[in-house]
Amino acid sequence: MTHLSTYEPATGALIAELPIGNAAQEVSAARAAWPAWAATPLATRIETLQRFATIVRARADDFATLIARETGKPLWEAQTEVDTVVAKVAISITAQAERAGERSTAQPGGGRMALRHRPHGVLAVLGPYNFPAHLPNGHIVPALLAGNAVVFKPSEKTPATAAFLVDCYHAAGVPEEVVRLLIGGPDEGRALAGHDDIDGLLFTGSARTGIALNRQFAERPEKILALEMGGNNPIIVWDDSDLDAAAALIVQSAYTSAGQRCTAGRRLIVEDRLYDPLMAALTGLTDRLIVGAPFDEPQPFMGPVIDNDAAELLIVAFDKLIGMGARVLRPLTRIASDRPLLTPAILDVGDVADRPDDELFGPVLQVSRATDFDDAIAQANATRYGLSASLISPSRERYDRFWTGIRAGIVNWNRPTNGAASSAPFGGIGWSGNHRPSAYYAADYCAYPVASAETDTAAASIPVGLR
Secondary structure (H helix, E strand, O other): OOEEEEEOOOOOOEEEEEEOOOHHHHHHHHHHHHHHHHHOOHHHHHHHHHHHHHHHHHOHHHHHHHHHHHHOOOHHHHHHHHHHHHHHHHHHHHHHHHHOOOEEEEOOOOOEEEEEEEEOOEEEEEOOOOOOOHHHHHHHHHHHHHOOEEEEEOOOOOHHHHHHHHHHHHHHOOOOOOEEEOOOOHHHHHHHHOOOOOOEEEEEOOHHHHHHHHHHOOOOOOOEEEEEOOOOEEEEEOOOOOHHHHHHHHHHHHHHHHHOOOOOEEEEEEEHHHHHHHHHHHHHHHOOOOEOOOOOOOOOOEOOOOOHHHHHHHHHHHHHHHHOOOEEEEOOOEOOOOOOOEOOEEEEOOOOOOOOOOOOOOOEEEEEEEOOHHHHHHHHOOOOOOOEEEEEOOOHHHHHHHHHHOOOOEEEEOOOOOOOOOOOEEOOOHHHEOOOOEEOOHHHHHEEEEEEEEOOOOOOOOOOOOO
């Protein structure tokens, strides 16, 4: 196979056929171009990325339309993704100055201690399909600002969006050899990750792939590895909350992007006495959600999952939970037999023993009751993941207990689980990452610190130990 085809999830229409690349050639091109880019003054790199933001803003309509077509997400949501691509530049410039800048301090006895940062070299970026522009851009922009060259391998399910993104970098003046696009499938991804001449890998995707990469890099400590993986994220509803507002927050957490967010709310844990009224509010709101194609009018709340294979895997997992004793509150059904449009689903898993700790990457919410708040936190922490968690409660005291007791890198109060700001670090613990948070902290893994003891002239003596 010489070309990779990409299709619209909502219609099955062909979007584009792109030539499959060669990892070794792309790494070689980036390696040759890297020294000149690293030597380019930071001010010039900043100006270049600011032009990139301007170009993306000018092409926003076409960009959002392509993202909507290729991912299936509603046009309104694709437009917000383009906005985040633009906003990432200013945020990254600030983060670069704060977390990877330069400073100098005088030392006792004379001289100074200087702190500067240097780029790693050639960084590989493996991108996901759920945010095919925003998430890889969140690695690439800080990597370029730091002076690295990049080889970007997008998901084989969203290569056209990646090609559009890379064209914007090049149109802004980033040399073509400094940002290379590697089109292909798993074979090309493995070839890139295993190439000896990359200096690091920045990954966003599933825990299964991330763990495999962690093993692969275990004997390569000289290479930076930043992993942003998934989550089996809990929401706890407690105390006398506004249940209509709670239902809206749960829906936003569980079903935005058709549940295809690593921060999506997967598990709902409810104070026992609130269960019946909350389920009435939640199912009533869920039944009103519009599921449809990206350009439908009125605009849908959510579109399809990425493809028919993903839809089928979700249905199999849903049926497995039913077989284990889960009670269906709202079914997971296909709106059209040949397209991956799924209805938002709710399962009561309170009677399921040994609940699978799986990230069901789609519109499936699992509900259970808790007898007391300690039980609720124990249920929330019963996962190998640790990305995001949210408490819905009017009590500040309750939130303080939640914040202290929960194991997650993003801990929210009366906000959705997927309410994460680009101006803050983004990452988790356990199977959700390897302690290399992205977003505002991406500057940390895109450059390494160099400490220098410096004086303008050489002056030294050896006062003891001489004959």
